[in-house]
Amino acid sequence: MEEQHFGPVWFIPGENKGKYPFCHSLYIEGAGVLIDPASDRDRLVQLRETQGIKMVWLSHAHEDHFMHLDLFDDLPLWISDRDSAPLSSLETFLDSYGMDNHDFRGYWRKMLEEEFHFKPRKPTQFLQGGQIIDLGVVTVEVLSTSGHTPGHLAFFFREPKVLFIGDYDLTRFGPWYGDAHSSIEETIDSVNRLKRTPAEVFLTSHETGVFIGDPGKLWDDYLEVIQERERKLLDLLKEPRTIEEIVGSWIIYGREREPKAFFEFGERGLMEKHLDRLIKSGVVVQKKDHYVKTG
Numbered sequence: 001m002e003e004q005h006f007g008p009v010w011f012i013p014g015e016n017k018g019k020y021p022f023c024h025s026l027y028i029e030g031a032g033v034l035i036d037p038a039s040d041r042d043r044l045v046q047l048r049e050t051q052g053i054k055m056v057w058l059s060h061a062h063e064d065h066f067m068h069l070d071l072f073d074d075l076p077l078w079i080s081d082r083d084s085a086p087l088s089s090l091e092t093f094l095d096s097y098g099m100d101n102h103d104f105r106g107y108w109r110k111m112l113e114e115e116f117h118f119k120p121r122k123p124t125q126f127l128q129g130g131q132i133i134d135l136g137v138v139t140v141e142v143l144s145t146s147g148h149t150p151g152h153l154a155f156f157f158r159e160p161k162v163l164f165i166g167d168y169d170l171t172r173f174g175p176w177y178g179d180a181h182s183s184i185e186e187t188i189d190s191v192n193r194l195k196r197t198p199a200e201v202f203l204t205s206h207e208t209g210v211f212i213g214d215p216g217k218l219w220d221d222y223l224e225v226i227q228e229r230e231r232k233l234l235d236l237l238k239e240p241r242t243i244e245e246i247v248g249s250w251i252i253y254g255r256e257r258e259p260k261a262f263f264e265f266g267e268r269g270l271m272e273k274h275l276d277r278l279i280k281s282g283v284v285v286q287k288k289d290h291y292v293k294t295g
């Protein structure tokens, strides 16, 4: 993938098309702001040496967005208040994922430290939705876009009309809302809000990454994945099912995948969010250990 510049907003492609565990980064030339340092370690080191990075912003507190933050331990770090706690310690991070399986926690602890260079960080400042930041070279509008995580942020760069939409990434996989405090409803609201933003270029964190002009149908395709998951779950719940049976149906990932600490954890997290939503709307009831569709 090619690095692309939109005025002072630089799109720094992540390794392997920015697929997990990587993401695309942004760099604001002249202002020295680096957003989501998990793209390409060599390029980030080079950017620091040649451009003089002054601070790091995080769109949210996920490991595939902060993998190379360790290169910038000495620089100011800005993130939303609501996503700051997971950075404070490894245990708080795992709690934010709602991870209660002892073995999975062990796997993640090792992976976070060894692959994602996790070190506790205390942000120097909180970014807030609605905030307008004048960086001199560009004006940034901070958009609170909760759902994926409670404190996920998007950034609208006004003059070049560039919108960075982070992990509402318009991929075929669809949205992630499996953290303890993620929300399906808020995800839908955030995507609809981003869709209405008057941008000319849309940048995302993973895969395609750069959309010149409105991504059009992709917005609806992306949200449709949520409905598709729900339809499959409701179909399964024509018969009473335990959570283990639901997770074992692999509605999200399509097939059983390894490592379980990663894929089974994700499958469960997202399915639990769907079950909560269906129970609240009265479409599904829980009877002891089983879930079943009403009517």
Ligand SMILES: [Zn+2]
Pocket: 060, 062, 148, 167
């Ligand atoms: Zn994320």
